[in-house]
Amino acid sequence: MFRYLKFLPLLLFGFVHAQEEAVKSVYFEFDKYSLDEKQAKEVVDFIKNTDSTRIESIEIFGYTDDIGKDDYNFKLSTNRANTIQAKLTENGIMSKIIVTIEGKGRILIDDDIVDNLPEKRSKNRRVDVVLNLKELPKLVLPGFFNTIQKNHIVGDHIYLENIFFEKGSSKLTLKAKTELDKVALLLLRYKNVEFEIQGHVCCTPPNQKEAIDKDTKKRQLSINRAQAVYKYLAFRRVPKNRMAFKGYGNTVPLGKDPEYDRRVELVITKI
Structure with a gap:
């Protein structure tokens, strides 16, 4: 999932500002914070396939669905964030650029207006890995x-x-x-x-x-x-x-x- 003086592109994809963000969401099973190999590879590849010279910092935010008590969900969301952090460092991502590892707890939804409640809840059982990217270097091109x-x-x-x-x-x-x-x-x-x-x-x-x-x-x-x-x-x-x-x-x-x-x-x- 995703979300420059002489030359800078006139019109770009999405989201380029003084600081650009790219986000990868990793989804978990109900009440779980373990990763399978496919998920682990996807999140590691997401970072390694990004130009390392542009990565200023990485933030990791964990979430849960709205089922259960607040204290338990904060702990579960934190465990999910920590799982991702451990997997990144295990695969060579420098821990010093990971500036935030935070469990946000549950995401509340109004079940009276959600058409597909189970699917909505499944999307809330996740960790968002946010890459804060430096803007592209300026280019000098004639004409x-x-x-x-x-x-x-x-x-x-x-x-x-x-x-x-x-x-x-x-x-x-x-x-x-x-x-x-x-x-x-x-x-x-x-x-x-x-x-x-x-x-x-x-x-x-x-x-x-x-x-x-x-x-x-x-x-x-x-x-x-x-x-x-x-x-x-x-x-x-x-x-x-x-x-x-x-x-x-x-x-x-x-x-x-x-x-x-x-x-x-x-x-x-x-x-």
């Missing part, structure tokens, strides 16, 4: 800029900070729209600039050049993200005849961290 400028040349790439998409989604967030409002004002000031909005993705299967958009269920995520920016700029009165949009899937990687390939760029096509 890349972080704002619309007066003296661009054809081929310049424009990235904009703080415009992100959630993982697998093409829907603009409120924060992204606020940033695009600023972009629109600059585009209206520099009326001679024409550009293509280019969408990119990363990390797709080897035989797939494009990713699936979870909102539309179609394999055209890079196209949809580029189109979402196009439509919003048009809504902010940027003339459509100055804009085009295109999805490039995973065909234009930057050769850096995969995070940089989850992006949308404005590329100057005419001055």
Whole structure:
């Protein structure tokens, strides 16, 4: 489960901020805090497959369902958290970066409004392993800029900070729209600039050049993200005849961290 100066991706998956979080949930049987080998491998691989230079700290939070007394559930949730901590250190994860190991006790639910109570309870018998990640290092690439400028040349790439998409989604967030409002004002000031909005993705299967958009269920995520920016700029009165949009899937990687390939760029096509 999951949940950058010259170059930073314009639009990224999910959740990138000054500090990004990635979360892996491990589920336990009723009244148990032991792990099977498959669960143990999954949680260890989750951390080892993350760029170690970006892991600032690890937090481990244990939970239980709402059955039983508070004292017992706090103890059980703590045991679950400790089990995960022991498994991580046993597999070479340095204990000094594990800054929190906490049992949170039970998660209360209202059984009058839960459609599938047993399933809901099973999802509450878990430990959340939270990786606090440092932001990606800044990249310096020729021809890349972080704002619309007066003296661009054809081929310049424009990235904009703080415009992100959630993982697998093409829907603009409120924060992204606020940033695009600023972009629109600059585009209206520099009326001679024409550009293509280019969408990119990363990390797709080897035989797939494009990713699936979870909102539309179609394999055209890079196209949809580029189109979402196009439509919003048009809504902010940027003339459509100055804009085009295109999805490039995973065909234009930057050769850096995969995070940089989850992006949308404005590329100057005419001055």
